[in-house]
Amino acid sequence: MVKEFSSLNENTQKEIRTRNARICLNEEGIIFFIYLPGSEDTLEDAEANVAAIGKVGGGKKRPIFIQPGTHKSMSRESRVYYMKNTPPLATAFGIHTMSPFQNVLATFMSALNKTINKDGFPMRFFNSQEKALVWLRSYLS
Numbered sequence: 001m002v003k004e005f006s007s008l009n010e011n012t013q014k015e016i017r018t019r020n021a022r023i024c025l026n027e028e029g030i031i032f033f034i035y036l037p038g039s040e041d042t043l044e045d046a047e048a049n050v051a052a053i054g055k056v057g058g059g060k061k062r063p064i065f066i067q068p069g070t071h072k073s074m075s076r077e078s079r080v081y082y083m084k085n086t087p088p089l090a091t092a093f094g095i096h097t098m099s100p101f102q103n104v105l106a107t108f109m110s111a112l113n114k115t116i117n118k119d120g121f122p123m124r125f126f127n128s129q130e131k132a133l134v135w136l137r138s139y140l141s
Helices: 002-011 044-055 076-085 100-114 127-138
Strands: 012-017 021-026 030-036 061-065 091-095 123-128
Touching: 012 044, 021 044, 030 044, 030 100, 061 127, 076 127, 091 127
Parallel strands: 030 061, 061 091, 091 123
Antiparallel strands: 012 021, 021 030
16 A cells, blocks of 8 residues: 555656656556545546656556555546546556455446457456566566
8 A cells, every 4th residue: 555655666766646646657667556545536637647657657658556545436537538548558457456445446447448448458456466566567568
């Protein structure tokens, strides 16, 4: 969670904080997208977060590790925006789900991904950060 993210800061090349998330690029080239505790996600947040992902990634497609943490909610508009606008910046999404709410949200995101991204954009859900990172490493260019 936030403690794990904090320990990554010493290995971080770039970091951007938006209203509801911290986004950084680690030495391996994986983008970490960590929601701030108790945050909500609106369309405006999604737009700012996608712009931050592009900036942190330096214009290169990279695997993205997403940790919702204690994230509270995500609007339908923001979900659609993420699914339409993040794949051009990412090689894959590895999402660390940590609660029943996040598992439900993961189901919606997976269905939306299949609807919007007909090519089957790689997205997997994990119950540990380590497993997600192992999988994401296979998507490093």
